[in-house]
Amino acid sequence: MDPLEDVLTLLSPRSHLSARLAAGGTWALRFEPPEGVKFNAVRRGSCVLEVDGVEGVIELSQGDCYLLTRPAPFVLRSDPAAVPVDAGPVFARAEHGVARVGYGDGVLLVGGEFSFGARARELLIGRLPPVVHIPAGSRHAETVAWALSEIEDELTHRPMASSVVAEHLATVMLVHVLRLHIARDPRPASGWMAGLRDPVVAAALAQMHGDPAHPWTVAELAARASVSRSTLASRFKTLVGIGPLDYLTRWRIELAARQLHDGQMTVASVAHSVGYGTESALSVAFKRVLGMSPSVYRRRQGTT
Missing domain, CATH: 1.10.10.60 (Homeodomain-like)
Structure with a gap:
């Protein structure tokens, strides 16, 4: 068995999908530190990601996705001038699986979290950088985009067992994100990865x-x-x-x-x-x- 498959099988990561986020106009949301490994993918439009403790901002475009591997607060916003509001109440008002902020829906994000135990964090996540940004265009990113498209379809149309299928697809996405990170990082941190x-x-x-x-x-x-x-x-x-x-x-x-x-x-x-x-x-x-x-x-x- 190859080591990545071995570790993932042992750790049995579980995905938990959140409501999708539709946004438009000038907007900004402040998120509390995630309990697990947070992921989001931009299905439409563009926005900016800011993570506490990480220098600079990350510009996200359609097809991009990212993992947040540390429990740090973060902000998603349309532009630097937007004043953040707490994301919790916005997602609490979600209807039909979609949370809305601003005016319109020019931006659409699909997201959720992966949960791991404490030992799993040390093995799989502890050596990763705080943010793993996967821009659109690479081979693995194309597979991630396919998985996200299928997740969106499952969550939109809600066929039988849609939640189970969507969560398994999210795990497929995680594997490809890790593959891409291993393949592209010219100077990986120490650790088995x-x-x-x-x-x-x-x-x-x-x-x-x-x-x-x-x-x-x-x-x-x-x-x-x-x-x-x-x-x-x-x-x-x-x-x-x-x-x-x-x-x-x-x-x-x-x-x-x-x-x-x-x-x-x-x-x-x-x-x-x-x-x-x-x-x-x-x-x-x-x-x-x-x-x-x-x-x-x-x-x-x-x-x-």
């Missing part, structure tokens, strides 16, 4: 994700990536921020944590499934990564 851009590190990641229970060594991973042990260790540490075997430990603990949360396996069975020969070996690694034993973690997750 940065490693996906490097063929050597990506090869090692693919091996570990493909068989996390295998007793990998740096030498074996380097051989699979067709480089020396020192080359792999150096490139992996530089890009991902930790060594290959430290990464493997953390990934095994993520897998173990999901299985403990699900509550279907004994701790000993979980240990064997992720590459630890004994329950005590898993417990030592689990405490080192998450600061508690597997049994305590399971109790805190509300399972027995």
